[in-house]
Amino acid sequence: MRTLETFMIDQAIDTLLAYAIHRGLIDAADEIYMRNRLLALLGLTAYAGGQAAPDMDTPLHVVLDTLVDSAAARGIIESSASARERFGAAIMGTLTPWPTAVQQRFLAEYAHSPRQATDWFYRFCHDTNYISAYRTSLDRRWQTATEYGALDITINLSKPEKDPRDIAAARQAPASGYPACLLCAENEGYEGHAGHPGRQNHRILPVTICGEAWGFQYSPYVYYNEHCIVLNRRHIPMVIDEQAFAKLFSFVERFPHYFLGSNADLPIVGGSILSHEHFQGGNHAFPMALASIETPVAFKSYADVEAGIVKWPMAVLRLKHADANRLVRLGARILEAWRGYTDASAGIFAFTDETPHNTITPIARRRDGQYELDLVLRNNKTSAEHPLGIFHPHAELHHIKKENIGLIEVMGLAVLPARLLQEMEALKRALLCGGDLYADALTAKHAPWAQGFLPKYTSIAPDSIDAILQREIGLVFATVLEHAGVFKRDAAGQAAFLRFVQAVG
Ligand SMILES: [Zn+2]
Helix, strand or coil: CCCHHHHHHHHHHHHHHHHHHHCCCCCHHHHHHHHHHHHHHCCCCCCCCCCCCCCCCCCHHHHHHHHHHHHHHCCCCCCCHHHHHHHHHHHHHHCCCCHHHHHHHHHHHHHHCHHHHHHHHHHHHHHCCCCCHHHHHHCEEEEEEECCEEEEEEECCCCCCCCHHHHHHHHHCCCCCCCCCCCCHHHCCCCCECCECCCCCCCCEEEEECCEEEEEEECCCCCCCCCEEEEECCCCCCCCCHHHHHHHHHHHHHCCCCEEECCECCCCCECCCCCCCEEEEECCCCHHHHCCEEEEECCCCCCCCEEEEECCCCCEEEEEECCHHHHHHHHHHHHHHHHCCCEHHHCECCEECCEECEEEEEEEEEECCEEEEEEEEEECCCCCCCCCCCCCCCHHHCCCCCCCCCHHHHCCEEEECCHHHHHHHHHHHHHHHCCCHHHCHHHHCCHHHHHHHHHHCCCCCCCCHHHHHHHHHHHHHHHHHHHHCCCCCCHHHHHHHHHHHHHHC
């Protein structure tokens, strides 16, 4: 007996197969075989489709939802968010070519040009739903004009929220240590579990970095265009040293249309994963890259290297040269000087006892026929007044941004927590009706900030409030970056910066 439900499942399977053939994920000649594999995954032994034409107008996430709903309703999978997510990856993983086939295609495209290769692979990662176009379409993005140029702001909704059932299940499951982390090569094709995403539709391309085996992949959360991750095949910790600079350029030489940067190697000023050596890059003109050199400087024995302090809220030295090796060597010298640098008058201390505080967030790129290395000076010392970090957003900004200022933010793209959307909606309602901001927990923490900016605006109206809130969030982000800057933007701070440049020699 054919029910409406089996009709819908059969049609979803047909639509998915037509999609996979259309996108070149599978060959039309393999259709029957692929249908049977999908039926097995879905716990079905019967199929009566093929009568109606596949509905190619239905978005992929809707087709997948039909299949995932059906599996959950029939008890094939749990109904938690993570189980549904993993099953979606398993369905798409069935239709994703094997790693070797992906690698061969990438090499063939690379023979035409590096850009053609990355264009193809980025498209492929969307086609397999490893990057969900639907999820990224939910992200909020805007720009805010500041004295440092237009800053990029995003409230990222691509990263799935944690379901309490998954948190509980993950707590009960014994830690297997496999894969050791989210960046390990062992994630390729991994089924996942309650505490680890499914990666059956994930593919990693091999790249050689300074003679070592590394991997190249995109971030499934796409914080910016073509957000890629370059990762060591081995699970070893992040280290910023001369070799790290060489590795960045090793990749940029191979992919000259991509920048590549690294998080710093110390807590607070580093990224969220310090245990696995990796870099992040992509094809996006970040605000910091667009900022120009404000104060040219020179380094002894490196008169041929164009250098200067960038007009940016954080302390950034930019080096330019046609030979990347010159930048690697000068970068290493600056890093060595910075690691040991103390300037009490600027509040910079290199060590507390044996614990180091100074490090660098480096970014490498190719521009106008030259190589560039941006060195962002970082310090992770804490104090009684600033327990989360002296050069970290201070407490009065935590209602907008409390998390680490990592590579992406350093370059001028704020990745703000999803909770802000709901809080800004509540704040909007309260501001428009003149309600008491302190009466509601969602708005109370934003109240001092809102009361601070309200006098700047003659009227708060339904058609202007969104733009006002976006602008003010952007301005807070500029202050966040100023707090993270080790040399401040005032005359005393800039004099201290030049003293450090002198100290490098
Ligand atoms: Zn790892």
